[in-house]
Amino acid sequence: MVNLLSNQMLPLWKSIARQTFTKLESLADFLELNQDQRAQLVLSPSFPLKVPLRLAQKMAKGTLDDPIIRQFLPLQQEMKPHANFLADPVCDVRFQVQDKLLQKYAGRVLITCTGACAMHCRYCFRQNFAYAAKSGFSDEIAWIAQQADIHEVILSGGDPLSLDDALLSPLLQGLGTLCHIKKIRFHTRFPIGIPERIDVNFLALIKAIPQQVYFVIHCNHARELDADILERLRALQSIGCVLLNQAVLLKGVNDNVGALKELCEVLANHGILPYYLHQLDRIQGGEHFEVDVACGRLLIEQISRELPGYCVPKYVQEIAGEPNKTPLM
Ligand SMILES: *Cc1c(COP(=O)(O)O)cnc(C)c1O
């Protein structure tokens, strides 16, 4: 029986999250795929299908050749093993300082807040990460409190916006008491799938953070954006958050001048500065997404000729053991 009462208590974003495709057949029906196209897909991949309705509605019908479809539908190509494509290409495990803390770079520490995301991106480098099962962040906050040389805490995941406000709130409050922490940075793709997450309650939580807040959103193609998403992001800017974007260079998604230029331009038109363009991390099953570094460099050169400098992202690669993300230009 449907529990109407508890449904009414649910924040809007959570009931919207329930309209997420997790069954390949239903999504294939929705996208009007034919038998040939269905045969190119993996029915139950180890990293499960997860596509919020908003994103599915932006996918082209009757084709697999679409920049949004390519990011989220599991192709048979994922199943082809490749020696250089690994389960943990960026060696996250080596940098774990607490159950939910990674430290790779000076002055910053990253919290793997949760394993959950609004969507599952097929190229995700953290798709095999063994997220800590315990709830709460007291050990992590206690550890950070002891590290006077850390000035920024990055909330990542998974996606930190998957956490309920009730879990996020004590974490932010704990970090808020630490005077040596000057910046709180969210890494999130959630608003691209479920912008309703940025509701009045969430905005109140963010507004209460005593430190400067950054949001690094993750958007790979201009078609992922829409007026609702931009409006919610604007609400974050209006309370003083700085917004940046990171994208991954992906074959068949954004590996052409037109798509990359449009993405950077549309973001900058809304005050969201392109921060990084990441070379693909060589995740198992991700080979079909890889673009040559030489092509990536050419793309950056080409958009640099057409856009103001601040609209051009830094083209970088994550190489484990390096003191920073490695510039490729
Ligand atoms: C990418 C990353 C950061 C952030 O690096 P910036 O260059 O500051 O954006 C921090 N910690 C970890 C573990 C990372 O992977």
Ligand code: SF4
């Ligand atoms: S939203 Fe980010 S963490 Fe989640 S699956 Fe996509 S790339 Fe991975």
